[in-house]
Amino acid sequence: MSSVQSLVDKKKKTFIGLPAPLGYVPGLGRGATGFTTRSDIGPARDADDIPEDRHAPPTKKKKTEDEEEEEDLNDANYDEFAGYGGSLCARDPYDQDDAEADLIYNNIDERMDEKRKERREKRLRMELENFRKEVPKVQHIFSDITRALSSVTAEEWANIPEVGDVRNKSQRNPRAEKFTPVPDSVLNKNRHFGETSTAVDLREQRFGGLTTPFPGDLTPGFNTPATNIDMKKIGQARSTLMDIKLTQVSDSVSGQTVVDPKGYLTDLQSMIPSRGADISDVKKARLLLKSVRETNPKHPPAWIASATLEEVTGKLQTARNLILQGCEECPKSEDLWLEAVRIMPGDQAKHVVAQAIRQLPQSVKIWMKAASLESNVKDKKRIFRKALENVPNSVALWKAAVELEDEENARIMLSRAVECCPTNVELWLALARLETYENGRKVLNRARDNIPTDRQIWITAAKLEEANGNIKMVDKIVERALTSLHANGVEINREQWMKDAEDAEKAGSTATCKAIIHHIIAIGVDEEDKKRTWMDDAEVAAVHGAIECARAIFAEALSVFPSKKSIWYNAAGFEKDHGTRESLEELLQRAVAHCPRAEKLWLMGAKSNWLAGNVAKAREILALAFQANPNSEEIWLAAVKLESENNEFVRARKLLQRARTNAPTARVFMKSVKLEWCLGELDNARKLLEESVKLYPTFPKLWMMKGQIEEQNGTIDDVRQAYNEGLKKCPTSIPLWILLSRVEEKARLVIRARALLERARLRNPGCPDLWLEAIRLENRAILKANAQSLMAKALQECPLSGILWAEAIFLEPRNSRKSKSTDALKKVEHDQHVLLAAAKLLWSERKLDKAREWFKRTVNIAEDFGDAWAYFYKFELLHGSEEQKNQVMRKCLAAEPRHGELWCSISKDIKNWRLKTEDLLPMVAAGASIPT
Numbered sequence: 007m008s009s010v011q012s013l014v015d016k017k018k019k020t021f022i023g024l025p026a027p028l029g030y031v032p033g034l035g036r037g038a039t040g041f042t043t044r045s046d047i048g049p050a051r052d053a054d055d056i057p058e059d060r061h062a063p064p065t066k067k068k069k070t071e072d073e074e075e076e077e078d079l080n081d082a083n084y085d086e087f088a089g090y091g092g093s094l095c096a097r098d099p100y101d102q103d104d105a106e107a108d109l110i111y112n113n114i115d116e117r118m119d120e121k122r123k124e125r126r127e128k129r130l131r132m133e134l135e136n137f138r139k140e141v142p143k144v145q146h147i148f149s150d151i152t153r154a155l156s157s158v159t160a161e162e163w164a165n166i167p168e169v170g171d172v173r174n175k176s177q178r179n180p181r182a183e184k185f186t187p188v189p190d191s192v193l194n195k196n197r198h199f200g201e202t203s204t205a206v207d208l209r210e211q212r213f214g215g216l217t218t219p220f221p222g223d224l225t226p227g228f229n230t231p232a233t234n235i236d237m238k239k240i241g242q243a244r245s246t247l248m249d250i251k252l253t254q255v256s257d258s259v260s261g262q263t264v265v266d267p268k269g270y271l272t273d274l275q276s277m278i279p280s281r282g283a284d285i286s287d288v289k290k291a292r293l294l295l296k297s298v299r300e301t302n303p304k305h306p307p308a309w310i311a312s313a314t315l316e317e318v319t320g321k322l323q324t325a326r327n328l329i330l331q332g333c334e335e336c337p338k339s340e341d342l343w344l345e346a347v348r349i350m351p352g353d354q355a356k357h358v359v360a361q362a363i364r365q366l367p368q369s370v371k372i373w374m375k376a377a378s379l380e381s382n383v384k385d386k387k388r389i390f391r392k393a394l395e396n397v398p399n400s401v402a403l404w405k406a407a408v409e410l411e412d413e414e415n416a417r418i419m420l421s422r423a424v425e426c427c428p429t430n431v432e433l434w435l436a437l438a439r440l441e442t443y444e445n446g447r448k449v450l451n452r453a454r455d456n457i458p459t460d461r462q463i464w465i466t467a468a469k470l471e472e473a474n475g476n477i478k479m480v481d482k483i484v485e486r487a488l489t490s491l492h493a494n495g496v497e498i499n500r501e502q503w504m505k506d507a508e509d510a511e512k513a514g515s516t517a518t519c520k521a522i523i524h525h526i527i528a529i530g531v532d533e534e535d536k537k538r539t540w541m542d543d544a545e546v547a548a549v550h551g552a553i554e555c556a557r558a559i560f561a562e563a564l565s566v567f568p569s570k571k572s573i574w575y576n577a578a579g580f581e582k583d584h585g586t587r588e589s590l591e592e593l594l595q596r597a598v599a600h601c602p603r604a605e606k607l608w609l610m611g612a613k614s615n616w617l618a619g620n621v622a623k624a625r626e627i628l629a630l631a632f633q634a635n636p637n638s639e640e641i642w643l644a645a646v647k648l649e650s651e652n653n654e655f656v657r658a659r660k661l662l663q664r665a666r667t668n669a670p671t672a673r674v675f676m677k678s679v680k681l682e683w684c685l686g687e688l689d690n691a692r693k694l695l696e697e698s699v700k701l702y703p704t705f706p707k708l709w710m711m712k713g714q715i716e717e718q719n720g721t722i723d724d725v726r727q728a729y730n731e732g733l734k735k736c737p738t739s740i741p742l743w744i745l746l747s748r749v750e751e752k753a754r755l756v757i758r759a760r761a762l763l764e765r766a767r768l769r770n771p772g773c774p775d776l777w778l779e780a781i782r783l784e785n786r787a788i789l790k791a792n793a794q795s796l797m798a799k800a801l802q803e804c805p806l807s808g809i810l811w812a813e814a815i816f817l818e819p820r821n822s823r824k825s826k827s828t829d830a831l832k833k834v835e836h837d838q839h840v841l842l843a844a845a846k847l848l849w850s851e852r853k854l855d856k857a858r859e860w861f862k863r864t865v866n867i868a869e870d871f872g873d874a875w876a877y878f879y880k881f882e883l884l885h886g887s888e889e890q891k892n893q894v895m896r897k898c899l900a901a902e903p904r905h906g907e908l909w910c911s912i913s914k915d916i917k918n919w920r921l922k923t924e925d926l927l928p929m930v931a932a933g934a935s936i937p938t
Contacts, residue, residue, distance in 0.1 A: 142821070150824040288319055306332060306339035313349060325349055333358075337365045340372065347375055355379055367396045370403060383410060398426040404433060413440060424449075428456040435466050443474050458494045461487060465506055468518045477517050484521040500530050504543065508552040516554045523558040537567060541576060553584050568600045571607070578610055590614055602634040609644050621652055637669040643677055651920075655685060672698070672705040679711055684919045691715060706732060706739035713745060725749055737769050744779050756787050774800065774807035781813060793817060808837025815843045816937070823847055838868035842877060846937040854885050869901035872909025876930035883931065899923050908934060 138146070292315060298308040309332025316325035329346045336342050343362035347355045359376045366372055373393035377386045390407035397403060404423040408416045420437040427433055434453035438446045450467045457463060464487030471479040488498060507522040531539050540563045547556040560577040567573055574597040581590040594611040601607060608631035615623040628648065631641045642665040649658040662678045675698040682691040692715065698708045709732025716724040729746040736742060743766035750759040763780040770776060777800035784793035797817055800810050811830035818826045827847055830840045845860035861878040868874065875898045882891040902923055903909060912918060912930045921929075 147821060150821065153824065153828065288315070291315055303335045306336045306342040308332075309336065309342060310345050313345065317349060322349070330358075333361070340366055340369050343369075343372060344375060347372075347379075352379070370397055370400045373397065373403060374406065377406065386410060394426075401427050401430050401433065408436070416440060424453075431457055431460050431462055434463065438466060438470070443470070446470055454490075458490065459496050461491060461496075461503070461506070464490070465510065465518065465522070468521065469510065469513065469515045472515050472517045480517045481521045481524070484518070484525050488525055498526065498529055500526055503529075504547075504555075507555050507558075508547065508550055511552050511554045519552075519554050520558040523555060524562060527559060527562050537563065537570065537573065541573070544576070544580070548580065548584065556580060556584075564596075571601050571604045574601060574604065574607060578607065582610075587614060587618055598630075598634075605631070605635055605638050605640045608634070609640060612644060612648065616648060616651075621648070624648055639665075639669055639671050639673060642669055642674065646677060646681070650681065655681070670701070672702040672708070675702065676705070676707055676711070679708070680919075683711070683715060683916060688715060688719060703735045706736040706742055708732075709736065709739075710741060710745060713749075717749070722749065722753055740766070740770060740773055740775050743770075743776065747779060747783065751783060751786070756783070759783055772803060774804045774810050777804060777807075778809055778813055781817075785817075790817075806834055808834045808839040811837070812839040812843035815840075815847060836867060838864055838871045838874060841867065842871075842874050845874075845881075846877065849881060850937040857881065858886075865897065865901070870903050871906050872903035872913070872926075872930065873906035873934075875901070875903055875927060876906070876908060876934050879927055880931040880934050880936075884936075895924065895927065898927055 292312075295308060295312040295315060298305070299312060302308065309328060313325040313329040313332070316322070316328060326346075326349055329342070329349055332342050333339075333346050343358070343366065347359050347362065350358050356376075356379055359372060359379060362369070362372045363376065370393075373389065373396075377389045377393075380386045380389060387407070387410055390403060390410070393403050394400070394407060404419070404427060408419050408423070411419055417437065417440040420433060420440065423433045424430075424437055431453070434449065434457070438449045438453070441449055447467070447470065450463055450470070453463045454467075464483060468480045468483040468487075471477075471483060492498065503522055503526040507519045507526075510516075510522065511519040527540065527543070528536065540559055544556045544559040544563070547553075547559060557580070560573070560580060563570075563573050564577060574593075578590065578593055578597065581593050585593075591611060591614055594607055594614070597607045598604065598611065608627060612624040612627040612631070615621075615627065625645075625648065628641060628645045631638070632645075635641055642661065646658045646661045646665070649655070649661060658681060662674065662681065665674045666678060675694065679691050679694045679698060682688075682694060691711075695708060695712045695715070698705075699712065702708060709728060713725050713728035713732070716728050726746070726749055729742055729749065732739070732742050733746065743762065747759040747762045747766075750756075750762060760780070760783060763776055763783065767773065767776050767780070777796065781793045781796045781800065784790070784796060794817060797810070797814050800807075801814065804810055808830075811834060815823050815826045815830060824847065827840075827844050831844065834840050841860060841864040845857050845864060848854075848857035848860060858881070861874065861881060864871070864874040865878060875894070879891065879894050879898065882894050886894075904913075909926070909930050912933060913921070913926050918926065918929070
């Protein structure tokens, strides 16, 4: 029966009685077709069959998650005007026409939004700016303070006090928690609380209760003691284990450790804790060092490290015992003895150092240590003499011994020292200094025989000859030195010899300095590089303060290149800064003899004599200059200036008349007009101007003078006509455009002035002066918004203009000026206008010391910038001392500034044409406004 049932189970199919799979059509595999009813789900035909209709059904628009499945036809979704809410075509097919229509409408919406975007963004920006002005951000209010935190040092950060405890009294002093002990009876009662038991164990039935069959506290197989663990024994076991491991790393054949002793002890030194460290680290380091000492007791660093560990942890006596034990194990270790002397107290240290000397009588360090332990000079001498008996060739011992002796005994000891150490240069030179002139020469000769490759012996010999008045031998000695050193294979290092020349000058041996420069200046320099290299050498020497070295270099350069005007100019400038008037005039006389066509050299000589009050000599020099340069404009104008400065106006007019005939130039005519204008002869000035503008119509200064003269005595129409005619001839002249705009502004025609400046910017793009004038025009018209807009455009067109950045700083609100100055310094770091603006900003913030430093930085970078000197002088007048004010005046007189907007407005005023720098500086400072 069972076999029949198994046969039936094998023939039974696995899918009988199971539901049909989704989309199943009976007979589909053999070509049968099915049909679809309303209740069917799934395809009624094969997926590979081609549909009867040629086009696919239109796709429906996908619904989003927010859309409802059914249309909402409630009364709440109905409006009398718009009808039901939502799309009327939500259930309709979404075809290609609908997609195209949606795309068109979306493009229209985007286009309309772009039209309104610029106006909307502009309105939002204005609202945001107004809001920020009324309610500024905290970061904007404190921006200057937070930026200053970048200069706070680490020490200042550390000194900032900690924030105090802001908790109230009850929080700071909470009540101590109180704990009441629970009785044992309660704990015992609740020990088995919550446990349940439904059966009785067989063991409990057999033995009764919970009595264990094993006596005591022992469990079969686990002899675990119930007593406490002995930590001391565990520590001893660890020590034993460490000893075993250290012994295992040693070589059983040679008995030497295979551990690198230097690296291992270095690691141990890093493990030595500082005082007050964890006691476990101390014990660990002590244990490791003990193992090293036992492994290799002849290794001195192990003993030194062990003693240092005990010293650091405060066990000084243990450290001394260890170091003495190490000295017994390693008696030939110099470092070990020195460490023992350091650790021992005074008397014991002397005893230890005596033992060290007995063990190491040749050790220089131990002898020096022994001498340092003595406080009496006599005992020190005795020790050094004993040391020199044992180590006679030690230079350090000889030097230390000689320093303790007087001059006579030092000479005797040095005589012995050079015999014991014949190759030491310092001992020979020291002996030569103590000897007489004749003996000194003999000593240096012996030194050269013993050390033929050292240059210092030769230089010392040259200094010795110079000190004794034998100047002729100095040059010969330096020449022989170079020959001898070259013969002995010594490379002549030019830089070293130049340094020796500077040292010789500092020592007062100027002849030796010049001799060295004369012989080594051309060594290692190519012919085409001589001029550039020598000028660089002279500049470096002047920076180092070696004036005679620089003068000698210029002398050598002029002897090789006597016709080079640039070298004469540099030499004259050097003498002007560092020499005397006599040396400058002597140099200029030689210069014009070699370069008679150099007009600047003639003018420098004439000016030097004029400043010295020797007007006759200045006229004589200019007369000679006329002979060498008969048609030179510079010399003609210099002669005119000399006569006009000395109130010889008739002679000045005659010179200008001759100059207009013999050397007619635009500058000559301009000076002629200016002289007549200054003397008040306006009719003569107008006649000369009419003649000048016909001859030189493209020279803008003539048109400017014409307009200014007309402005002084004429009507505004004549002034406007003069400037307009000038601009027709000189459309690229920036001052003419600015002067004409100011004329229109004075006539209260601001619109015309603005238009003129716009035309000027179109004709001369990228000009910061025109932008600056336009910005200031708007400011004067109280149109700050226009000024800020123009400033933004100006900085875009001229991003590296310092004068625009300086103006931009003070256009900003007070709380934003510092950040603007930072941006300006990043763009143009070394511009004098920006530096001056930064100094004025610090002045306005009452940071006087910083402002003074920035004023100094400005005048150092641009000495010719008169505005900086004027503001600096006014600053010292208000906040400085009398000495500081006088110092600014002296430096300004030496710099002779000529430029600057404020400076030129005073210095070029026709009323001030005869004023000097000392007169102009207070006037310009009085006109400078205090920054706010």
